Amino acid sequence: MRCLLCNGEMEKATVAYTVDRKGYHLFIEKLPAYVCSQCGERYFEEKEVEAIQNMIKALEEKLQDVLVAA
DSSP, rough: OOOOTTTBOOOOOEEEEEEETTTEEEEEEEEEEETTTTOOOOOOHHHHHHHHHHHHHHHHHHHHHHHOOO
């Protein structure tokens, strides 16, 4: 697999992923990804992207529940 940015070789690795959104910070310590050995660009498979999106959605729902109850 080749990197879309620099055409370097992609290697399977475990990476950290962070997102800052709507007043919270989500940090995932170990997430499977393909990482370019040349430029460091990261690509995630569909199942990892879905898992991240599901975590964000669940967190936003919980935060909304807390804000409504306050």
